[in-house]
Amino acid sequence: MLAADFQETSDNMVEGSVTIQLPVAEQARLNRKLADTYHRYNIDAVETENRNKYPRRFNVKVGKIGLAKLLFKEFFKYFGHWDVVFSRPCTYGVFSGPVGGFAPRPDLCVGCLRCEVQHPEFVTVTHNKELAELGDSYLTSKHIATIDEESRKGSVPVRGQGYRGRFGGPGFDQMFTDMSEIVRPSRDGIHGRELIGTSVDLGSKPMRLKFGADGGLLEAPKMMTIQVPFFYSPPPDSVATGIVPEILAEAADKVDTLLFLPENTVTNQGLAGPHVVPIIAPGQIGNIESHAKGTRMVEMSSWNLTAWNQVKEHPLLVSIQLPLAGDWMSTLMEMVDNGVSIIHLITDHHGVADDGRFVMDLYQEAHFALVDKGCRDEVTLIGTGGIAGADHLPKAIITGMDAVGLDYPLLIAMQARLTGDTKTRGAAAVKLPSNLDKGWGVQRIINLSCSWRDQLLEILGAMGIREVRRLRGETGRAMWCGHLEAEAFGDIEGFPGGEH
């Protein structure tokens, strides 16, 4: 843009003359034109209704005889006061159908329980088991309900009342993020949240720049930037081809992030592009040359030194998958020693490694091992596994990831239902809405991405952190429930490991 503007400015000059100052108004116009070409990064969320009926939260049962008795009694008691006779104990319309409470509309129920408290003799409100049965032990029905709302509205879920869940908890729930009473990312406070950066770099950050004798840069940094610290991981095998990869690819393009897909899917469905990362087996790594259409990065599906040596000087960025299994730390070090600049740590869908440990611990191990080695900024660590809610995103970054992969939440956003082995990567059976179409699916993924980014901004804003890159590995701005409990309760009798 600067070059174009310079050209336009030059065009206004008299040839052969000395540089003259343009009239102030004209200069202002050009400046304005230049400024208008700048677009602050934004994800365009559009409310997108569910395609499949989502299980309602509550079931409402009304005893018809009891209701009839009440109406009969009130008809005479309040005869002439029809506002009283026809008043209903619900502000949400559950009893506002054509025949009132005789055919309640439980889809509208929010569980305030006013009807049940006021009329205990014939109204019962219960949690809907169909909703409670969604998900598994990790990706719970609560996660699914939240993702559904996020992908429908594209906004940050806001509710009244306080927290309703358990104290601390396993997995990501064991961490509280910090906040600052007075330090803010900008003078606009949290409401200047658009000034908080969420872009991250993938690749090796140069520790120094080298210039030739002519002043030119000798080595251009081999890295790229995506606008959000999350990317889309490959869908399970049962939906690895067809419309799902198409939807994810388009959404990745619009959000300006990446979609990782098996190489054959990319090739067969013609999905190659700047926002798609083909995953290539080490034995096929020679195929890297065939990826065109602006592909910026490929991923090797496992570590193999020979294969790596083939591609390490290739202009495309190459990441390498590292399952957190066995002696993964040794492999990590070997990869780093051999100059791998993007390492993709992978666990199952519950974020658990083969030794039973959770990703938060493992991510920290990986991160701090590279810090100790003095090369953390030369390596990008990305992780996939166990991200089920918006709060998991900043927490995974705090524990050391530069960016994290989304998997099941993307399918939930498209109202998919997962059954079978939902823990093992790739194994789940996925049932998609029968009327799933590309446009709808893309918007739902965009909405989810927008909502999660906005929630990340809330966390960053509260912490007073100006860009997500600074959050990586900032364990000093996190609080672990177990540590805090030991500090607070350590001198109390009965506390495990305490003084007593």
Place this chain on the structure above:
Amino acid sequence: MAKKEWPKPSPKLLEKTQHLMHDGFHQRAFPDTPYELPTALGDARWTDELIASAWYMAETGECPDHLNYKTGKSGGGFDRLAFKELPEEQQLAADAEVDITLELNRRGDERNKRTIDVPWYGGGMSYGSVSVNVMMSRALNAKKWNTLMSTGEGGYPSELYECADNVITQVATGYFGVEEKSIQAAPIIEFKYAQGAKPGLGGHLLATKAGEEVAKMRGSVPFVSLFSPFPFHSTYSVEDHMKHLDWVKTINPTAMMSVKVSTPHDVDMVAVGSYYAGAHIIHLDGGFGGTGAAPEIAKKNIAMPIELAIPKVHKFMQMEGIRDNVTLIASGGVRTADDMAKAIALGADGCVLGTSDLVAMGCTRCSNCEGGPSGRGCPWGLTTTDTELQEWVQQAWGADRLDKYYTALAKRMKEILRQLGLSNIGELRGRTDLLRYIAGGEA
């Protein structure tokens, strides 16, 4: 934004609705009725039994024998702590005098000396987030109990002046409704830096609740969402904070200063800084506190629970040698008399109640305070300024419920002290040796 104004309910409709509601609370909370607790009532923090016991207490002034009114099922914090009661023969007699009053000004300066009759007061709930009826119910009860309640950040409705000596004026980051007059009327000015339910995120009153009267009070446009920014834009250091307090001290030369903060990593440093800036009361608001509207991600994930912050601050202030010069108040997830006593045993001087007051007046914690799908706010008439719904809670009824509820809380608080052989609430402060941690489940 145009919004439908609902008519005020007719006297007959009011009578019917209130009768059904009040009778319903009774039917669900008392053991001698044919009805059980609603199966969809409650959650891990506020169980069905905790909610129903608050209804029972608010009707009788007694603690129920048939419900667990002491702890929830959150699996941690207060719910894992129990008191080490003395053997019965060593406990104080049931009729022994127990002092649960709390002195608030410990700085020894010339400002108000104020002792409240119970070691708790009412937390901030703004006009707009709740109705004048709810505010007045709380204020009238605070007056009766010689304690306090806070305006929250939404102005000072004129009705409150009747109880001015028991009303704390809150100054928060949006300065909504802040006037010289209301600052001068207050015995305590509360600076709200942050709120536990949404730490670091400021306040948010959704458009549907910012009606004509609310907007007038806040000096804003009706039915436009109101954001209270974060943080105070004039405060970027402890020195700025001190100037803040000095400014208000000048406007009201007798009021005590309270500083409400959330519970970040460095909450201990924040508390000490606030003390040196001139605060009489350090009010810690933990991450499990209530709110009229907050992003779901903020609840629980940002900042620490109050149980974990209290000892941290208490011990640090002890080390600094200032502990006895400041009053440490805890809130944000304090639900019961047992919670309050545990908070004091962990190091607080007293507590602030918010959600508990609402539950006593009928809240079922359905989380639709922000407006809900109806856009009208709380169907129980609590967290709403809807012209019809707000009438369900009348001031006299609300104040009476809270009076009885506080009676039950005070009884239980005294019972705990007697069981521990203590005759003064001050003797409980920081006595973690009187607590037991229940590792395998809830206390």
